[in-house]
Amino acid sequence: MTPNSFISPQPAYVPGEPVERHVADEELVWTEDEQQQIAAFRAQYPTHDGAVMKGLWLAQDKFGWLPPEVIQFVAETLEIPYAKVYGVATFYTQYFKEQKGQFVLDVCTCFSCQVCGGYDILHYLEDQLGITKGETTDGGLFTIQEAECLGACGSAPMLQVTNGPYVHNLTTEKVDALLADLRAGNMPGFQSVTLPQDEDELGGNRRSDTDAVTTYQTPPVSETLH
Amino acid sequence: MADTPTLLTGETKAGDWRNYERVILPPIKDLHKIEVYEDHGGYDALRAVVKDGKFDPKGLTDEVKASGLRGRGGAGFSTGLKWSFMPPVDPEKPRYLCCNGDESEPGTFKDRQIFEYNPHLMIEGIVLACYAMTIKTCYLYIRGEYIDYVHHVQKAVDEAYAKGYVGKNVLGTDFSTDIVVHWGAGAYICGEETSLMNSLEGKRAYPRIKPPFPAQAGCWGMPTTINNVETLADVPLIVNRGAEWFASIGPEKHTGPVLYGISGHVNRPGVYEYPTGMLITDLLEIAGGARGGKRIKAVVPGGSSTPPLTWDMAEPATMDAETLREAGSSMGTAGLCFLDEDTDMVSFTRRIAHFYHHESCGQCTPCRDGTGWLEKLLTRIDEGEGYTRDLGLLLELCDQMEGRTVCALADAAAWPVRWGIRRFRDEFEAKCKAAAFAGASLGDGSALETGELTPTGTPTT
Numbered sequence: 001m002t003p004n005s006f007i008s009p010q011p012a013y014v015p016g017e018p019v020e021r022h023v024a025d026e027e028l029v030w031t032e033d034e035q036q037q038i039a040a041f042r043a044q045y046p047t048h049d050g051a052v053m054k055g056l057w058l059a060q061d062k063f064g065w066l067p068p069e070v071i072q073f074v075a076e077t078l079e080i081p082y083a084k085v086y087g088v089a090t091f092y093t094q095y096f097k098e099q100k101g102q103f104v105l106d107v108c109t110c111f112s113c114q115v116c117g118g119y120d121i122l123h124y125l126e127d128q129l130g131i132t133k134g135e136t137t138d139g140g141l142f143t144i145q146e147a148e149c150l151g152a153c154g155s156a157p158m159l160q161v162t163n164g165p166y167v168h169n170l171t172t173e174k175v176d177a178l179l180a181d182l183r184a185g186n187m188p189g190f191q192s193v194t195l196p197q198d199e200d201e202l203g204g205n206r207r208s209d210t211d212a213v214t215t216y217q218t219p220p221v222s223e224t225l226h
Numbered sequence: 227m228a229d230t231p232t233l234l235t236g237e238t239k240a241g242d243w244r245n246y247e248r249v250i251l252p253p254i255k256d257l258h259k260i261e262v263y264e265d266h267g268g269y270d271a272l273r274a275v276v277k278d279g280k281f282d283p284k285g286l287t288d289e290v291k292a293s294g295l296r297g298r299g300g301a302g303f304s305t306g307l308k309w310s311f312m313p314p315v316d317p318e319k320p321r322y323l324c325c326n327g328d329e330s331e332p333g334t335f336k337d338r339q340i341f342e343y344n345p346h347l348m349i350e351g352i353v354l355a356c357y358a359m360t361i362k363t364c365y366l367y368i369r370g371e372y373i374d375y376v377h378h379v380q381k382a383v384d385e386a387y388a389k390g391y392v393g394k395n396v397l398g399t400d401f402s403t404d405i406v407v408h409w410g411a412g413a414y415i416c417g418e419e420t421s422l423m424n425s426l427e428g429k430r431a432y433p434r435i436k437p438p439f440p441a442q443a444g445c446w447g448m449p450t451t452i453n454n455v456e457t458l459a460d461v462p463l464i465v466n467r468g469a470e471w472f473a474s475i476g477p478e479k480h481t482g483p484v485l486y487g488i489s490g491h492v493n494r495p496g497v498y499e500y501p502t503g504m505l506i507t508d509l510l511e512i513a514g515g516a517r518g519g520k521r522i523k524a525v526v527p528g529g530s531s532t533p534p535l536t537w538d539m540a541e542p543a544t545m546d547a548e549t550l551r552e553a554g555s556s557m558g559t560a561g562l563c564f565l566d567e568d569t570d571m572v573s574f575t576r577r578i579a580h581f582y583h584h585e586s587c588g589q590c591t592p593c594r595d596g597t598g599w600l601e602k603l604l605t606r607i608d609e610g611e612g613y614t615r616d617l618g619l620l621l622e623l624c625d626q627m628e629g630r631t632v633c634a635l636a637d638a639a640a641w642p643v644r645w646g647i648r649r650f651r652d653e654f655e656a657k658c659k660a661a662a663f664a665g666a667s668l669g670d671g672s673a674l675e676t677g678e679l680t681p682t683g684t685p686t687t
């Protein structure tokens with residue numbers, strides 16, 4: 001089972017003892033630039049509540065994840081009750097309510113990816129990193145998660161790195177290369193997926209500013225798995 | 227009825243599709259750049275309508291109605307009709323447009339290509355729709371996983387603002403409209419229209435009970451219209467080339483160009499643009515045929531919630547709402563997934579059930595618990611621990627889920643299971659244990675283990 005996003009992690013709490021904190025008070029400040037962004041977000045919606053998703057994203061980008069004190073910080077910034085912000089943060093899977101690895105590998109195993117070897121990729125990654133889905137490697141570098149359809153079914157199997165770039169048409173070789181790149185600290189760049197009709201009519205990628213992959217050049221990962 | 231002619235003719239309803247010229251994603255390099263888009267007639271439709279008065283708001287709505295455009299987000303509702311449900315303008319009440327780019331239905335990946343390759347077409351469509359309904363703010367909701375595409379779209383929106391196509395006094399007229407790009411954070415349910423509105427308002431994305439419909443009380447309780455990205459991208463095309471042109475593409479009742487997202491066991495998966503009414507067999511041919519020379523066994527024609535078709539059922543069917551309904555499925559989002567003969571339909575159905583269980587928002591008991599039971603039962607069958615009787619139980623469970631919940635997610639979860647079992651029963655039975663229920667005599671004097679709880683809570687002894 002995937003870690004259940006609906007069950008909210010509670011800070012370890014022992015009566016009479018202070019609650020475990022992850023971010024110190026001094027760190028809970030927005031920079032000038034971030035304050036401007038928040039002001040811009042607020043202006044986009046008729047109520048303060050509207051800016052809560054963007055506020056949480058900004059906080060997650062800043063602190064890496066959303067421990068209760070960060071959620072509280074967002075709530076105070078937007079002047080809305082903690083419980084409301086907490087409710088939103090726990091509703092969505094992409095907000096991290098627990099600490100994850102530096103690189104979170106969201107492997108799609110849904111629907112088209114399932115029948116195109118998504119589980120092969122997931123298990124291969126688990127073997128390579130010595131952890132199972134939902135876990136983080138010892139040094140805190142990688143977390144593996146099983147993801148639901150990420151909207152790139154034509155280039156299945158695929159994965160997403162830390163709520164960011166997609167890596168399409170995975171093979172075991174591509175996974176090896178990706179892990180090596182990430183270990184060296186290089187995030188994959190954005191890649192277009194060419195449209196098959198463009199191959200015929202335009203000779204490939206239609207965007208001159210991005211690299212592209214062609215969906216159907218990759219052989220199936222495993223002939224046997226379905 | 228016996229005397230109704232069948233739509234399952236096995237002949238294409240897409241006309242001369244082999245010479246079809248793409249219009250949503252035309253073969254033009256760097257069309258995502260505003261200069262290139264303008265060079266190829268971009269924003270002409272907007273200029274003609276807003277500045278030169280080609281249509282007044284009502285005229286534009288009527289034109290869209292006449293084109294026969296039906297929503298591309300899944301439900302296939304007439305777009306012009308939906309627009310006409312907006313109440314008369316009340317200066318006290320803001321009105322909103324939501325552009326639905328949540329695109330989380332498994333098997334669907336078409337809107338992503340619009341964000342990436344032709345965002346200005348969508349933006350032009352949004353402004354035209356705002357004009358038709360006198361709306362001053364559009365929220366463009368993109369799923370959170372598409373964050374890279376959010377940046378592409380934001381850039382395009384900024385360009386359009388800079389050139390005066392969006393914002394205050396569009397093209398120097400007294401019509402103004404804003405586009406706010408909003409992105410989610412990973413929840414399929416945000417694609418449901420009222421859930422999307424709650425998400426925008428900064429609440430948990432729970433779908434709302436309808437009525438009231440969004441046209442009466444949508445975002446922040448104000449009149450709101452919601453359309454899919456591809457639906458809105460069709461609007462400038464209709465303005466430029468006329469409703470008649472649009473209506474002439476594809477079958478009469480479901481017209482226009484469509485982005486087909488083809489995935490699964492084919493040689494050339496990807497997004498293809500063709501008219502509606504394409505034969506499923508033609509689409510398979512275009513997509514390079516089945517991978518490894520295998521035989522295709524099943525097709526899911528419109529995303530995971532549409533019932534799977536056996537190949538025999540799919541062969542005479544074309545991709546339009548009416549024909550697919552007759553064939554026993556529906557058009558959904560036109561995201562086709564082809565499955566070859568080696569596919570295990572039980573694990574496939576189980577994985578779909580897992581998806582819906584994971585994505586149920588948890589408001590309604592039939593959905594929250596039902597999706598869980600579907601997954602549990604299918605898992606146990608898939609692992610060889612189920613009984614033939616469980617299939618009946620699954621079908622009963624589907625009966626208890628369909629039409630009893632706030633939104634259609636419960637139905638979407640039940641359909642693939644119901645029709646998967648009905649249409650691939652052999653495969654399900656082959657994985658079930660022989661006895662009708664646990665504890666029954668196996669005929670050789672032995673009995674299966676007892677004491678296990680069934681979903682109804684009755685011990686199976």
Ligand SMILES: Cc1cc2nc3c(=O)[nH]c(=O)nc-3n(C[C@H](O)[C@H](O)[C@H](O)COP(=O)(O)O)c2cc1C
Binds near residue numbers: 299308326329330
């Ligand atoms: C559970 C559920 C999920 C949905 N997801 C999407 C989606 O991701 N994208 C979309 O455009 N419509 C989705 N819809 C359909 C929308 O509710 C709505 O009908 C559609 O956006 C209307 O646009 P249209 O008339 O242009 O098709 C979903 C519906 C349900 C019930």
Ligand code: SF4
Binds near residue numbers: 432633636
């Ligand atoms: S049907 Fe399911 S997803 Fe829809 S509102 Fe009810 S519980 Fe939520």
Ligand code: FES
Binds near residue numbers: 113149151153333
């Ligand atoms: S099924 Fe994996 S991206 Fe859609």
